[in-house]
Amino acid sequence: MRRRSGKHKPPLFKLFYRHLLWWSGKLIMLSLAELPLQFTSFFFSIAFLFWYYVFRKFRHIAVEQLKEALKINSKEAEGITKKMFLHLGRNFAEFLAIARNPRRIVLSLVDGEEFKQKISEALKQKKGVIVVTGHIGNWELLGAYSAQHFPTAVIAKKIYFNKYDKEISSRRRKLKMSVIYQEEGIRPLLEALHKNSVVGILADQDIKRAAGDFVQFFGKPAYTVTAPSTLSLKSGAPLFVAALRRTSLLKHKIFIVGPITILPSGDRNTDRINLTQTWTTVLENIIRQEPSQWVWFHKRWNTRPEEV
Numbered sequence: 001m002r003r004r005s006g007k008h009k010p011p012l013f014k015l016f017y018r019h020l021l022w023w024s025g026k027l028i029m030l031s032l033a034e035l036p037l038q039f040t041s042f043f044f045s046i047a048f049l050f051w052y053y054v055f056r057k058f059r060h061i062a063v064e065q066l067k068e069a070l071k072i073n074s075k076e077a078e079g080i081t082k083k084m085f086l087h088l089g090r091n092f093a094e095f096l097a098i099a100r101n102p103r104r105i106v107l108s109l110v111d112g113e114e115f116k117q118k119i120s121e122a123l124k125q126k127k128g129v130i131v132v133t134g135h136i137g138n139w140e141l142l143g144a145y146s147a148q149h150f151p152t153a154v155i156a157k158k159i160y161f162n163k164y165d166k167e168i169s170s171r172r173r174k175l176k177m178s179v180i181y182q183e184e185g186i187r188p189l190l191e192a193l194h195k196n197s198v199v200g201i202l203a204d205q206d207i208k209r210a211a212g213d214f215v216q217f218f219g220k221p222a223y224t225v226t227a228p229s230t231l232s233l234k235s236g237a238p239l240f241v242a243a244l245r246r247t248s249l250l251k252h253k254i255f256i257v258g259p260i261t262i263l264p265s266g267d268r269n270t271d272r273i274n275l276t277q278t279w280t281t282v283l284e285n286i287i288r289q290e291p292s293q294w295v296w297f298h299k300r301w302n303t304r305p306e307e308v
Helices: 012-032 037-054 056-070 074-097 102-109 113-123 139-149 162-174 187-194 227-235 268-289
Strands: 129-133 152-156 177-181 198-202 212-217 220-225 239-248 251-257
Touching: 037 056, 037 074, 056 074, 074 139, 102 139, 113 129, 113 139, 113 239, 113 251, 129 139, 129 227, 129 268, 139 152, 139 177, 139 198, 139 239, 139 251, 152 187, 162 177, 177 187, 187 198, 187 227, 198 227, 212 268, 220 268, 227 239, 227 268, 239 268, 251 268
Parallel strands: 129 198, 129 239, 152 177, 152 198
Antiparallel strands: 212 220, 239 251
8 A cells, every 4th residue: 555645844943943953963963073982872871861851652552552562561561662762873873973973983883794695605596685674783783784795775755844854864875875765666676676786674664655554563563664575576685684792882793584485375475474474573582582673653553454
């Protein structure tokens, strides 16, 4: 299902607010650019903790979804949510820092030997590789690590404010990642696989305008993008699930599962749904192991079956 909305200019106050945030952010980034990562990691973790206390909407969504998904009480959910915001601040600091010296910093932060071995072996088939991940750990660092070893294309969502979008895309390209926007459709992704590249897809959010199916996620039906399954079934490219988990303040490890396979049913639609359910379950298991490293304030179960 795809939905298109007419373009409209944001209200003047909102436009002013976005520009103010943009220039304030640029000033902060320039001021902190050359400081040690240990310091900026601490600074941004505190800044994001401030976000936790001030913007109650995000905190409330995260707490409620945690309570329902993990069957825990409010106190436990609030503790996990607080850790999540601290973790996101550290992610942001690392994303800013790795642009200075991508290869050296990325390789110093990430233990990815198993990922490197499995992807190298899979690429010998010359069909490319699909890596499904989510907003788990430091997902930007995962893409950067892959790009230091293999040609890597990542699917990106256009950010609502053009200046933000250009900044993020520019940083990804400096880290050797090719950026393909969701709006470009499936053809660029098939071309990337044809060139024997790694295609990374963040597939853990509820995106109404994208083609998807309902599969079980934490015991509830969740509208889930089927692009990874469609690509794998159409191209024959092996599909893996990977996530970068923080193991200490400035250390990460890539966990990788796959290639993910299913028994063919003879029906393409059934196979697509079964494959989507399989890799979604793997993502869920990874999140359960360290729930504070997943972004819980996205309304993951927002779309209802009756709306589609």
